[in-house]
Amino acid sequence: MRAVHFGAGNIGRGFVGLLLHRAGYEVTFVDVNPELIGMLQTADAYQVREVGPDAVVHTVTGFTGIDSKADPTGAAQAVADADVVTCAVGPTVMRFIAPVIREGLALRSGDPLVVMACENAIGASDTLREHVLEGAEELAAKAVFANTAVDRIIPPQDPAGLDVVVEDFFEWSIDRSPFAGSGAAQPAIPDAHFVDDLAPFIERKLFTVNTGHATTAYAGWNAGIATIAEALEDRAIRAAVEAALADTSRLLLAKFGFDADEHAAYVARAIERFENPALPDTCERIGRQPLRKLSRHERFVQPAVELVERGERADGLVAAYAAALRFDAEGDEQAVELQRLLHELEPADFVAHVSGIETGPLAETLAERVAAARS
Ligand SMILES: NC(=O)c1ccc[n+]([C@@H]2O[C@H](COP(=O)([O-])OP(=O)(O)OC[C@H]3O[C@@H](n4cnc5c(N)ncnc54)[C@H](O)[C@@H]3O)[C@@H](O)[C@H]2O)c1
Numbered sequence: 001m002r003a004v005h006f007g008a009g010n011i012g013r014g015f016v017g018l019l020l021h022r023a024g025y026e027v028t029f030v031d032v033n034p035e036l037i038g039m040l041q042t043a044d045a046y047q048v049r050e051v052g053p054d055a056v057v058h059t060v061t062g063f064t065g066i067d068s069k070a071d072p073t074g075a076a077q078a079v080a081d082a083d084v085v086t087c088a089v090g091p092t093v094m095r096f097i098a099p100v101i102r103e104g105l106a107l108r109s110g111d112p113l114v115v116m117a118c119e120n121a122i123g124a125s126d127t128l129r130e131h132v133l134e135g136a137e138e139l140a141a142k143a144v145f146a147n148t149a150v151d152r153i154i155p156p157q158d159p160a161g162l163d164v165v166v167e168d169f170f171e172w173s174i175d176r177s178p179f180a181g182s183g184a185a186q187p188a189i190p191d192a193h194f195v196d197d198l199a200p201f202i203e204r205k206l207f208t209v210n211t212g213h214a215t216t217a218y219a220g221w222n223a224g225i226a227t228i229a230e231a232l233e234d235r236a237i238r239a240a241v242e243a244a245l246a247d248t249s250r251l252l253l254a255k256f257g258f259d260a261d262e263h264a265a266y267v268a269r270a271i272e273r274f275e276n277p278a279l280p281d282t283c284e285r286i287g288r289q290p291l292r293k294l295s296r297h298e299r300f301v302q303p304a305v306e307l308v309e310r311g312e313r314a315d316g317l318v319a320a321y322a323a324a325l326r327f328d329a330e331g332d333e334q335a336v337e338l339q340r341l342l343h344e345l346e347p348a349d350f351v352a353h354v355s356g357i358e359t360g361p362l363a364e365t366l367a368e369r370v371a372a373a374r375s
């Protein structure tokens with residue numbers, strides 16, 4: 001069985017590539033980083049080293065790499081020949097891999113290709129599908145796109161090698177509904193979890209792990225703290241994280257009917273995972289791409305909108321949004337753009353442009369926070 005995975009970074013090598021290898025796939029990693037691809041082409045194996053109480057060291061073999069910038073035709077042919085295509089390139093990068101997948105589908109014959117985006121975003125595979133089929137609707141029957149939710153904290157790695165250090169926790173939930181009647185079999189990936197309805201899984205993950213993570217990161221950054229674990233030692237920061245997660249918990253319990261105790265345990269486990277002392281993760285990585293994180297369907301604004309629609313307050317999320325406005329990491333293009341927009345746009349225009357809310361009490365509250373962050 002052959003898999004092509006776009007994005008040979010942390011999640012690519014340390015999570016999706018590993019689970020596909022364990023499922024028996026030969027994995028071709030496609031990336032645009034020539035050094036990384038060179039290592040993937042010459043190495044026979046790399047290790048995924050878990051840290052934590054249930055830690056295991058995994059050895060991944062049977063892979064290769066293709067640089068899609070240098071060899072777009074080779075990458076498209078690999079897609080054409082694959083059983084499964086996955087990606088973990090970042091939600092904003094999916095549109096750049098779409099032409100390669102489109103070209104691969106055009107070359108393909110036989111069963112429909114299974115495509116699964118493994119990004120932190122609701123409906124990422126649907127978004128990828130739109131990009132792939134743009135101007136090429138005739139290819140629609142050649143692929144089945146299934147949404148997924150991926151969860152494993154993987155901090156920045158040593159770029160000189162392929163080995164990856166990861167937490168021992170992982171969860172890969174995949175929507176099984178697109179496979180029914182599609183002509184493509186549900187892939188056999190024993191470490192993944194196929195579900196009939198992905199919404200509770202992706203929303204619980206994004207609005208707990210990622211909301212809590214981002215709240216910690218922005219508060220930590222503003223306090224001059226480098227790591228997530230250190231930030232959580234600060235009582236005020238921990239209280240801010242708890243307030244944001246109290247908001248999302250109210251929403252998730254009301255929306256999906258989760259058991260309250262089980263959800264409280266899920267939240268507590270997420271915070272424990274952030275604190276893992278063996279896995280130093282930075283406020284800069286977790287805060288990366290703040291414009292994406294402040295956008296309409298992301299970890300702060302989406303749950304806040306839904307709470308307000310239900311007649312509830314979202315003060316913890318609003319405070320986290322306000323903290324994010326001060327994220328000014330110099331090496332992060334979106335942080336630079338955020339600071340430009342913050343100072344050039346009127347507050348209400350900033351909220352409309354960045355977060356997609358134009359009117360109503362939440363728009364007004366967020367605009368007040370934007371005005372405060374400008375001064
Ligand atoms: N790291 C984590 O803890 C974690 C956990 C769950 C989900 N995710 C999600 O996984 C995705 C990837 O995150 P990551 O941490 O692995 O990032 P990363 O930066 O480590 O890896 C991304 C890789 O994509 C490659 N890339 C960029 N443009 C490309 C293109 N046009 N074609 C092919 N490859 C390209 C980069 O060179 C890089 O190797 C994101 O959506 C992220 O939100 C990350």
Ligand SMILES: O=P(O)(O)OC[C@@H](O)[C@@H](O)[C@H](O)[C@H](O)CO
Pocket residue numbers: 120150151152153154209210213214285286287288289
């Ligand atoms: O990847 P992002 O930028 O969407 O979010 C940063 C982190 O919160 C994220 O990578 C987590 O580590 C991950 O989602 C855990 O599963």
